[in-house]
Amino acid sequence: xxxxxxxxxxxxxxxxxxxxxxxxxxxxxxxxxxxxxxxxxxxxxxxxxxxxxxxxxxxxxxxxxxxxxxxxxxxxxxxxxxxxxxxxxxxxxxxxxxxxxxxxxxxxxxxxxxxxxxxxxxxxxxxxxxxxxxxxxxxxxxxxxxxxxxxxxxxxxxx
Amino acid sequence: xxxxxxxxxxxxxxxxxxxxxxxxxxxxxxxxxxxxxxxxxxxxxxxxxxxxxxxxxxxxxxxxxxxxxxxxxxxxxxxxxxxxxxxxxxxxxxxxxxxxxxxxxxxxxxxxxxxxx
Numbered sequence: 243x244x245x246x247x248x249x250x251x252x253x254x255x256x257x258x259x260x261x262x263x264x265x266x267x268x269x270x271x272x273x274x275x276x277x278x279x280x281x282x283x284x285x286x287x288x289x290x291x292x293x294x295x296x297x298x299x300x301x302x303x304x305x306x307x308x309x310x311x312x313x314x315x316x317x318x319x320x321x322x323x324x325x326x327x328x329x330x331x332x333x334x335x336x337x338x339x340x341x342x343x344x345x346x347x348x349x350x351x352x353x354x355x356x357x358x359x360x361x362x363x364x365x366x367x368x369x370x371x372x373x374x375x376x377x378x379x380x381x382x383x384x385x386x387x388x389x390x391x392x393x394x395x396x397x398x399x400x401x
Numbered sequence: 402x403x404x405x406x407x408x409x410x411x412x413x414x415x416x417x418x419x420x421x422x423x424x425x426x427x428x429x430x431x432x433x434x435x436x437x438x439x440x441x442x443x444x445x446x447x448x449x450x451x452x453x454x455x456x457x458x459x460x461x462x463x464x465x466x467x468x469x470x471x472x473x474x475x476x477x478x479x480x481x482x483x484x485x486x487x488x489x490x491x492x493x494x495x496x497x498x499x500x501x502x503x504x505x506x507x508x509x510x511x512x513x514x515x516x517x518x
Contacts, residue, residue, distance in 0.1 A: 271424045278420035279413035282464075286412025289459030290405050305454065308462035308471075309495070313502035315463065320506040324514035337419035340430050341437065342412065342463045347503050354507035356516050366511045370504070376431050377465065378500065381438035382492060385472030388446035389488045392473075393480040 274336050281331065281338030289315055289342070316347035323351045349373040404458045411453070411460030434465050441469030471496040 251259070292314050296307045322328040328348050332339045339345055350370055357369035371378065415437075422433045444450045450470040453461040461467060472492055479491020493500070 269424045271421070274424055275417045275420050278416040282416025282419075283409035283413030283460075286457075286460045286463045287405060287409045289412070289463035290408035293459045293462070304458065305451075308454070308459075308467060309498040311459060311462060312467075312499045316499065316502040316506055320510045324510050337423055337430075337433065338413075338416045340423075340434065341416045341419035341465055343465060343468070343499055344463075345430075346434070346465055346468070346499070347506065350503040350507045351510045354511040355514050358511045358516065362511070366508065370507050373431060374434075374503070377434045377438050377468070380435045381442060381469050381472055384439040384442040385469060385476055385492065386488060388442050388473050389476035389480060389492075390485065392446055392477060393485055393488060396481075397484065 277334060278336050278338035278341075281335035282341060283338075285315075285339065285342045285344055312343050315342070315344050316351075319344045319347035320351050323348050324355065328352075346374055346377060407457040408460035408463075411457035412463055413460075415460075415464040415466060437464070437466050438469040441466030442473050443469075445470040445473040468496060468499060471499075 289311050293304075293307045293311045296302045296310050297304065300310070302310065319328060322331070328339070328344075329352075332345075332348070339348070350373075353372050353374075354366045354370045357365035359365060360369070419433050419437060422428050422436065423430065428436070441450060444453075444466070450461065450467070454467075454470075472495075475491045475494030475496060476488045477491075478494060479487030481487070483490065
């Protein structure tokens, strides 16, 4: 697709694109991955500590303890986002803070804080899911498709 | 004690996959997260996510992929009782905590904190 786009451009633009590609700062993929691994792993390790805490003190099972853990992590994210610490960690860690649910929480909470100047109904309420919305929309739709197929297979396919 | 180790390793590896999608395929974070959620849902469809949770604990429940897994789980639980209609009614049964926590703390955060910069 990228090549198709290029063919329609005048020669100067093509030259410029080649030039720009040459001068583009190469992303340090390996270092980024190591950072993401360490920070993401640490977030999950903290999650595991919280999970263990819920299993021992509140009688959750290993399967159900995921839910209160997620809620607790999002609460911590709110504090870190509010004090502006989360952005700094995020710049260092890249996907290490974006992929865990804390990244989902941060997307919702930072959007809510950022848009409060536009008012609580249209600003906070309307913009809260601007970034995180697609995750919910396509998560739900994909889950719907998967669950429908599985249910049909189980009920009528005798799986 | 091994679960702490595996939580770190598996959680870290899922983040590396996300990082590769950002850097190598040059996707936006929103695209990356969306793909990961869909992957989580599909993995649970094949029954592969549950064993991963047993194995890695929070390493599998904390990354966003577990969101897709939980959606399918809620839908399947209701579907077993009520048939196809349960797929729709049970969708958010297990996932509710993540979304409600995000909404509740988002509103509280916007009440307490002022935007910076």
